Amino acid sequence: MTPPPPSSSGSSSSSPRDDDAARLHAPFRPLRGPRVARVLGVAAVVLFSVLAATVVGQTAWDRVGFVVVGLAVMAFAEMQARVVAVPDEHGLFVRNLVHRRRLEWAEVVGVSFGGGRPWVQLDLSDGDTLAVMGVQRADGERGVAEADRLATLVALHTR
Template identity: 60%
Template sequence: MHAPFRPRLARVVALVLGVVVAVATPALVLTIPGEYGVPDLVGFALVGGAIVWFCWRQAGVRAQVDEHGIAVRNLMLSRRVEWAEVVSVRFGQGRPWVQLDLADGDTLAVMGIQRADGDFAAAEASRLATLVALHTRTAQND
């Protein structure tokens, strides 16, 4: 029940693309015709490195849950919230990923559950909503 939430399709695509770019960039830099100078080659390497870094971050998107709350690692930002802070879980039509409504009025995207994963994503959103309901239950709910 406390297994991490990770996207399937986005993770596979990011890992494959990252490996391809990681292999192709040095091959390109080392075999490119001599008309390019050192600054150009460094530029190619930096762009390739940025793409690999982006793919690595995308592949690492997840939400880790435990007894105390949920730690969300999105593409650029990471945040941890306690269960009591989560008001609801939303995954309506048109949403690319799950959103948590928080008690302070803020929302938190959970990119670890992505619409592109179809039925798997719907099941994972339901699992997260169940976890929220279980962990935010009080004597007044019973």
């Protein structure tokens, strides 16, 4: 059996504590949502391109319009596919469908995933809430585990 290659940081091994911290602070990304969004985006471009090529009685502008609509649907789907929440030692960066927000850990007072919500909701110290679309109920048990991991991070950093 051959030994594992040295890590890129120059040390021959990392401590289990470092590995646990790295896993705990890994980005939150949904699994199913991006796949579905990208498939639908490509399907929209194909469908609208076929319509542009086959519908009779169109002007050139009509054909361009069909393709532009397909590309707009694909761009929207790609925005949905890129949702993420990235934690670090200082806080959480949340990129949702349209909005992006950087939070300090002290701003987050609670994490909820109940009530049939499609994604995690953060309760903020100013009384507002923020959806975290990077953790989605559509991912089933993995989504629940990711919500628990986010709640663990909040508890860890707000002691």
